[in-house]
Amino acid sequence: MNLQAPLPSPARAADPREARRQIREGLHTGHTAGLAPGYLQGNLVILPAEHALDFFRFCQRNPKPCPLVGVSDTGNPDLFTLGTDVDIRTDVPSYNIFRDGVLTESVPDIKALWGEDSVAFVIGCSFTFEQALVTDGIRLRHWDDDTTVSMYRTSIQTTPAGPFRGEMVVSMRPMTMADAIKAAAITARFPHAHGAPVHIGDPAQIGIADIAKPDFGDPTPIEDGEVPVFWACGVTPQRTVLEAKLPLVITHTPGHMLVTDIPGYEAGGG
Numbered sequence: 001m002n003l004q005a006p007l008p009s010p011a012r013a014a015d016p017r018e019a020r021r022q023i024r025e026g027l028h029t030g031h032t033a034g035l036a037p038g039y040l041q042g043n044l045v046i047l048p049a050e051h052a053l054d055f056f057r058f059c060q061r062n063p064k065p066c067p068l069v070g071v072s073d074t075g076n077p078d079l080f081t082l083g084t085d086v087d088i089r090t091d092v093p094s095y096n097i098f099r100d101g102v103l104t105e106s107v108p109d110i111k112a113l114w115g116e117d118s119v120a121f122v123i124g125c126s127f128t129f130e131q132a133l134v135t136d137g138i139r140l141r142h143w144d145d146d147t148t149v150s151m152y153r154t155s156i157q158t159t160p161a162g163p164f165r166g167e168m169v170v171s172m173r174p175m176t177m178a179d180a181i182k183a184a185a186i187t188a189r190f191p192h193a194h195g196a197p198v199h200i201g202d203p204a205q206i207g208i209a210d211i212a213k214p215d216f217g218d219p220t221p222i223e224d225g226e227v228p229v230f231w232a233c234g235v236t237p238q239r240t241v242l243e244a245k246l247p248l249v250i251t252h253t254p255g256h257m258l259v260t261d262i263p264g265y266e267a268g269g270g
Contacts, residue, residue: 017084019259020091026108029093031148031255037131038264040193041257042069042082042122043234044092045241046110046250049074052119054162058240059123061159065168065236067124067192069262075116083261088120094253096238101245106253113250123234125257126171128193128264132186138179141220148255149173151216151233155207156198158236163244169215170198170206170230174222180229187231190264199230206230216254 013019013028016036022028032041047055052074059066070082079086090109097105097113126149130140142149149171156168175183180200188196203211211228212219216235222228238251252258 016259016261020083020086023093023259024087024090029108032093032257032259033127033130033149033255034143036259039128040069040082040260040262040264041125041127042260043125043237044088044095044250044252044258045121045123045237046088046114046118047121047241047246048248049117049119051163051244051246052121055121055164055237055241057161058158058164059121059237061161062236063191064194064198065158065232065234067194068121069124069192070120070122070260072118072120074119077114077118077120079120079122079258082122082258086258086260088122088258089114092252092258093256096251096253098242098246098249098251100247101242110250113248121237122258122260123237124190124192124194125234126187126194126231127257129187129190131264132190133183136182136186138175138183138186140173142173142218147218147220149217150214150220151235151254152203152208152211152230153215153239154230158240163246164237164240166236166240166243167207168198169233169235169239171217171233172203172211172214172220172228172230174220174226174228176225177227180227183229193264194232194234197229198232201227203228203230
């Protein structure tokens with residue numbers, strides 16, 4: 001299955017409302033890393049209402065990979081709790097459409113697919129804490145190279161709820177051990193953006209066979225003196241709903257998040 005993102009566009013708005021305008025108008029179609037820095041970004045899962053309660057339970061039982069930051073009213077695409085004029089049908093750069101667990105297409109908006117029984121879940125994203133890392137002098141290779149962060153399936157199992165279950169997906173950022181320790185302390189302040197790392201060091205200990213071949217995103221070389229640092233990733237709930245093989249599931253394309261009006265420091269607890 002190919003969940004790879006399209007190539008990034010050059011737009012890099014600093015204001016979240018301007019970022020969403022550019023996305024809505026098709027001016028920004030690429031990944032959202034570094035877009036509107038300092039504001040909460042979110043992963044997206046849209047399900048039929050009949051499965052919404054089980055998925056809500058799954059997020060509650062797995063807060064590291066699934067920190068829930070917003071849920072729409074049934075049939076209402078306006079996520080008013082996450083900002084001014086947030087239309088979940090148009091304000092994500094790229095959506096993946098899955099039917100019976102199979103990716104059928106990626107589209108720039110989902111106006112034709114949103115229905116009266118649709119429920120949107122927005123789950124915190126590690127992009128939110130990245131600005132704090134950069135501000136504190138920690139280098140992020142995918143920012144430098146304008147690529148999508150590396151993501152991997154692991155052997156870490158989630159706690160099931162209804163039809164939803166499966167392994168945790170992690171994102172990886174290479175850094176020196178000194179920076180890894182600093183990053184762990186910084187990201188622990190962001191529980192709504194996956195919090196502290198779930199693993200530092202040997203990828204084989206969490207079931208990753210080849211660090212050079214991510215399951216999602218772009219490869220990120222590990223330089224001399226660096227270690228891989230792994231955070232729980234919002235692709236986890238995507239994988240979970242796909243394994244449930246529901247008739248229709250809509251997600252963001254990995255790396256292409258919803259940019260909200262919520263300042264990052266609120267996600268970080270002050």
